[in-house]
Amino acid sequence: MASDSSDDDMPLARTNGHSPNISPQADREMDKSDSKARPLPPGVSVRHGPVDEAMDIDSTPGGAAKRKSRSSTGKVNYRAESDSDDGAPLAKRQKSKHKKAGSDSDDEPIAKKKNGVKLPPSINETATVESSDDEQPLGTKLAQRKANIEKAAAKEAKAIRSDAKVKNAAAKKVTKEESDDEPLSKPKKRQSNGVSSAKKANGVKKEPESDSDVPIAKKAKKAATPAKTTKAAAVKKEAKFEKEESKENSDDEEEEEYRWWDAPKKEDDTIKWTTLEHNGVLFAPPYEPLPKDVKLYYDGKPVQLHVDAEEVATFFGSMLHSTQNVENPVFQKNFFHDFKDILQKTGGAKDLNGDPVEIKEFKKLDFTKIFQHYRAISEAKKARPAAEKKAEKAEKEKLEAPYMYCKWDGRKEKVGNFRVEPPGLFRGRGEHPKTGMVKKRVMPEQVTINIGKEAKVPDPPPGHKWKAVQHDNKATWLAMWQENVNGNYKYVMLAANSAIKGQADYKKFEKARELKKHIDRIRADYTRELKSEVMADRQRATAMYLIDKFALRAGNEKDTENEAETVGCCSLKYEHVTLREPNTVIFDFLGKDSIRFYNEVQVDRQVFKNLKMFKKPPKEDGDDIFDRLTTSQLNKHLSSYMPGLTAKVFRTYNASWTMSQLLKKLKNDNTSIQEKIKLYNDCNREVAILCNHKRTVGAAHEAQMEKLGDRIKGLRYQKWRTKMMMLDVDPKLKKKKGAEFFELDKDLDQAWIEQHQQFLVEEQKAKIKKKFEKDNEKLVAEGGNPMPEKELKERMKAATELEAKFKKENKTGKVEAEGKSPTVEKLMAAIDKLDERIKTLELQCADREGNKEVALGTSKINYIDPRLTVAFSNRFKVPIEKFFSKTLRDKFNWAIQSVGNDDSWEF
Template sequence: MRGDSSDDDVPLAKTTQASITSPSSNRKMDSAASVGLSIRKGPVDDRMDIDSTPNGAAKRKSRTSAGAAPKYKEESDSDDGAPLAKRQRSNRKQVESDSDDEPIAKKNGMKLPPSAKETATIESSDDDKPLGSKLAQRKANIEKAAAKDAKAIRAKKPATKKAIKDESDDEPLAKPKKRQPNGAASAKKTNGVKKEPDSDSDVPIAKKAKAASATKGKAAAVKEESKDLSENEEEEEEYRWWDQPKKEDDTIKWTTLEHNGVLFPPPYQPLPKNVKLYYDGKPVNLHVEAEEVATFFGSMLHSTQNVENPVFQKNFFNDFKDILDKTGGAKDMNGNPVNIAEFKKLDFTKIFEHYKAISEAKKARSPAEKKAEKAEKEKLEAPYMYCKWDGRKEKVGNFRVEPPGLFRGRGEHPKTGKVKKRVMPEQVTINIGKGAKVPDPPPGHKWKAVQHDNKATWLAMWQENVNGNYKYVMLAANSTIKGQSDFKKFEKARELKKHIDRIRADYTRELKSEIMADRQRATAMYLIDKFALRAGNEKDTENEAETVGCCSLKYEHVTLREPNTVIFDFLGKDSIRFYNEFVVDRQVFKNLKMFKKPPKEPGDDIFDRLTTSQLNKHLSSYMPGLTAKVFRTYNASWTMSKLLQSLKVEDRTMAEKIKLYNDCNREVAILCNHKRTVGASHEAQMEKLGDRIKGLKYQKWRTKMMMLDLDPKLKKKKGAEYFERDAELDDAWIGQHQKFLAEELKTKIEKKFEKDNEKLVAEGKDKLPAKELKERLKAVGELEAKFKKENKTGKVEAEGKGPTVEKLTAAVEKLDERIKTLELQAADRDGNKEVALGTSKINYIDPRLTVVFSNKFNVPIEKFFSKTLRDKFNWAIQSVGKDSTWEF
């Protein structure tokens, strides 16, 4: 029996602590059974004991309704030094205080921070395996290197405030911008229109201060009439903004701005009279607005994951009934009212068949028709594709207003299926330079407002009806303003490497802090730094998806399994489930166990003394502008940098070098928790890739048999094993493959014949006669006869012009290279099935690292960056140039 006393029998009101802990309870914690919960959608381990609430303990309300701080029993870490219970025994009465610098035991009646429901996490994962110990150990080694590097950097120059601001490995950092007040936060979660990071330009107009008026000199510089921005202009010299000196005031985004507004979707085309919605087996007539909403659902019957979702059906039906009520309801063929009261009686089949026929007709169009339609579409969009930004032609990223439809959302979004209403010009605010011609709204309409805010980077904005988010028309990813934003983001992460060791040392020490607020903050910092959890933000609107992040984790989201495994299970970004198990530091485990102690229960916050704003304010004391999200960029880039430096690629083929890079990227994605569920088409893709590899192996075997046809003695010289057929190439598969090759040849001939005819028609000549196609298709029959003979005799006649053993040997070697390349691709693709490489490579790994790898190992940058990404990261490609020594 232990000598320390237990206060289990003391009334709960007398055992409150929340701020400090006793050594006795901490020792109990070390020897206690595991703390656990039944995991939503996850496994329940027999080793997990459910937290129990002491008899008589009053239930505690969640943060949103609680008015006072929760009360906990005393407990602390056993190795914190002198027993805190003794030190605090004379001060058991609590005094009102809102200071986090005092022990929470002295606080009483402190108003808890608001509920932090707005959050996002990285891609969810259904992988129930914990992070691999091998990768975890590698990350630990990289963290040690980071600490060593940080000390070396600071040794060169004192880390004063001025030094922190001015010191940079390459370019000076832009001045940190103030965090935006509530109002613009929700704009981040728009469909396809993301607000620019760290910008104060995306706040709803009602909450923004009026922009400073432009000077007369600036206004005079702007032409009265905006010229057609779509006109072909001479190739402009590339604006190398990364070589330009940093602006003293980078809050001013532009001096002159001209653009042609936004492109609205075409109006709704009513259904033919013979196409109706059916209710209870009978066709009904609808007002055109209600009919349009019915077509939203009817046209997507093929998307079973949506239309068969009960939440999707419920939300759609509720909105559909509202629109029916506003438009006079449904009527039968005789004009009598029809009461549409049950969703299951609705039949959208005729509508679906109508739109399916339209889709198939589009697919069946001739290449000439498709080309003409594409040209017409480009002509319509041309005026909106570019703007003039400080006299430079810049591409606009998303000038199209999203058409109406049904909101789908991601994951388990509670609003999936709701109707996205048509955006009208009266909802759109235009931002343009003073003196520039304001774009004309569609005839009969007007803009909501026109403003001239040169601190804003958006060209137009409106508010959508489903989530109330603001959507913005921004410049394209390859624009100057977007490139500068990316550059600043990665430079901020590079700055963090100078301070990372001190930050980690501080939060490690504060894991045992006497002050509960500090202990919670340190634990959250540990989770954010080690496991890339997003910080999480407070929500300011009702009925949002219950997504959470680190600071807003609830009791039920965290399960603890002795001795030091933490299981997270919650809805993260875009309502996608985040499920993962992590092995954590023992002190972190003990802290989380403490944060879950009764009387806490499901619905209560784990970190009830911490908000994202408090966390970021603390981080900014280490480095101007440092926030929790910078850790994700830093950890990804630093880890990738060290992994790439450790590579040995001598005597490697191009495919092997690419795979090595992807392997490093994969490790970063795993360590940073960028996981995804296996795609539905993955198995089919792998099977198709496997068939391609087997097809090449078959081709290689046939080529070797041709060598024997030319020189039978080669079998003795090279050995019979060299000419053996791969075991996986059985007779049944070969028969199927030969049919495929014959069909492939037939398709190729028919397409060539069709193209030849199109060319002749374009030149005003007659088409080729049908007998010409028949003559060409004889080659298919000849190939089939050849395969039949080979299968019967087991011999293959040499093909090609002037075949020789030397030529065929060279062909075999080339086939070997192609097979090896495809096998590497197959292994790469299979390894990536549960890992989102793109998330890391595009958003978190400094693109200059990829450019350096490309330069150092002579791998074309096209192998890593698509055309779109090369445009987006042009600043990185150009600023690094051919240098192979640049370091993150």
């Protein structure tokens, strides 16, 4: 397709001397390779990102040249608000600023911060749906599988368009025949009913592209249907409304669920509500000053602070356990700056005699006493009786109750975040430059309320007033204020399970489904334009390739002062991309939320050549790779294929389409529910690999796996004990079943057994003590006297007897049969149950090991259409609770209800 914008007038300053057109000679120069290595299949990453740990990759395998230091990667782009590029020509896009060596550690390039840190897992270390014994490399295998999935997508797109053409032609023919019998004044009215030509897929009627944002049920109702069907539907609808009207609205009666996906379409989609009532927001409780004996220490001496300064000191002191924050030099620097500022405003610090104390150095501050105070409070809360905890919970729920729900067009809707965030220290994510800054307490005078004109405006706290009250029925927020750290606006919105949120999710996934019709043309066009002679077109095509194949975010330039220099595809700098012949591209930059994105990928050779060209001298660190492309230009180009199409739709489409193709291939064998869950998770995992949605192994993974392994070994030990009980009941079984049947598992040595036995004894003691305390609490609650300590000692005898039994078993090698009237049949049944439990845990173990590099929850919540999960649940007879938690079932209620019991729904 033609370029959206001309580059003829683009200043050379913008492109560092690169010509707007590409000569054949310049193109041929990029064919020169520095390596004789054979190119690997494109489309799959070799190593997966994003990661948080820094790594040293100055030297690259394969004899490639040393990589330049990425000075701007770990830095902040300090830019004044007046420097916004919104109205400036592309040539004026500002380069990254480089800082001098010797500055704080947060200014170092990412790769220089830590040495010897393990790289993120390679593709060959990743488990997938299918295991193979052939010698074909996993990277090659997955690249081929991805290519096959893309071919299936192209075939599907062509089929959809072909089917639509046939139906449109048939509809036009019918319309023409009907119009011959109509008066000349009526053809337009007749023509308007031609919506019946819309494609019907998966039981849902598709509407023209211009109506792509309309909820699914609304679209279906617009389609023309035979007269009998329409009449029947009208009767059914009328009966439904009569039933609804006859129902009394009572607080004691459960409200009928609002099925927005079945409701009639609104005439004006911009109007979000007609009536809106709510009770405002819940503010954080006031600060409780420290006891007189708890002080902040400076240079070894206690100091007295104004209550406002003391509160800020407690922000830092209460989180000393969070070492990743309090030991971060940037966190310390920002906190100390704000702390000194509040000290200056409140009269400074004083010693116990009232003399001024000048606080100059952060290192001389000692927050230990403050930390110990809050830790003691926390431990005391945990140790409280259950009745006290229950009473506090009830009190909290009573306080929150008025804010939890609102009335939206007369419906009761749950409010999501009605609490105003309490003051504290900003943490941010990744390497945020403002981490450690003080988040000030939000006052009612900063809050704007959005509510219906006829509704009662909620009362602000006594002595305060709202900043403003408005009645904007095109907005979906209930309250709003601006926070002081980043200057962002915070909004109180409806909960994730509300109709408004559900419709937004639905539209997102429907937009991705709509992309199915056009994906083949888009891919064909950008593949062709990878060789375009126009530099702007070639850059745009290359960016589209990277966004489509590797799920890169489009990226926007940052204009706010002190905002972190996070980037995406269109705003990649010279230093963010390293090229390794013949077709490996290494990405290393700060992505969304300042989280480091590191990935090594194999790309098409032409894409590699293009990136090599875009990095050609005189470009250097700080220069844009895509210097003739912006996100707005890219999205404008994409919208020419499909209304509303943007770069971010590709992430949702690729994940959902890939998942749908993988689920189709699964066979519904008579396997256990746990095995079916693992099949689903295997598909989800492969989606993450093929769409490059990966993460690093969690810090607690090894400990969790070890714990799970001990549970499995514990069950095997229990199984062996049960077998030994069988010999106690019938010694002749050893000859009948063979000695091998009664042998101890090889991984259960005597040292482990004794350690496990001790664990079982301590576990029983803990259970006895907990039961004793609960029984006492119940007695006291009922007005009785608690049991004496001797009762606990009496109960503890069971644990002592168990310990003695284990010692005897270890000495004699025999196990006495337990239970009432033990028989061989009963004990064999117990062994069968243990086998099932062991198998289930082993499946969980394999599943967790495979998922250690994959954030399955992120894919499931954000990228994979939930209706695919519901259809899988129906088809394989697995309860939806196994895939969606209660929160997710509420969030995706529209998907669960709209699919119903259908097991054939397709993306």
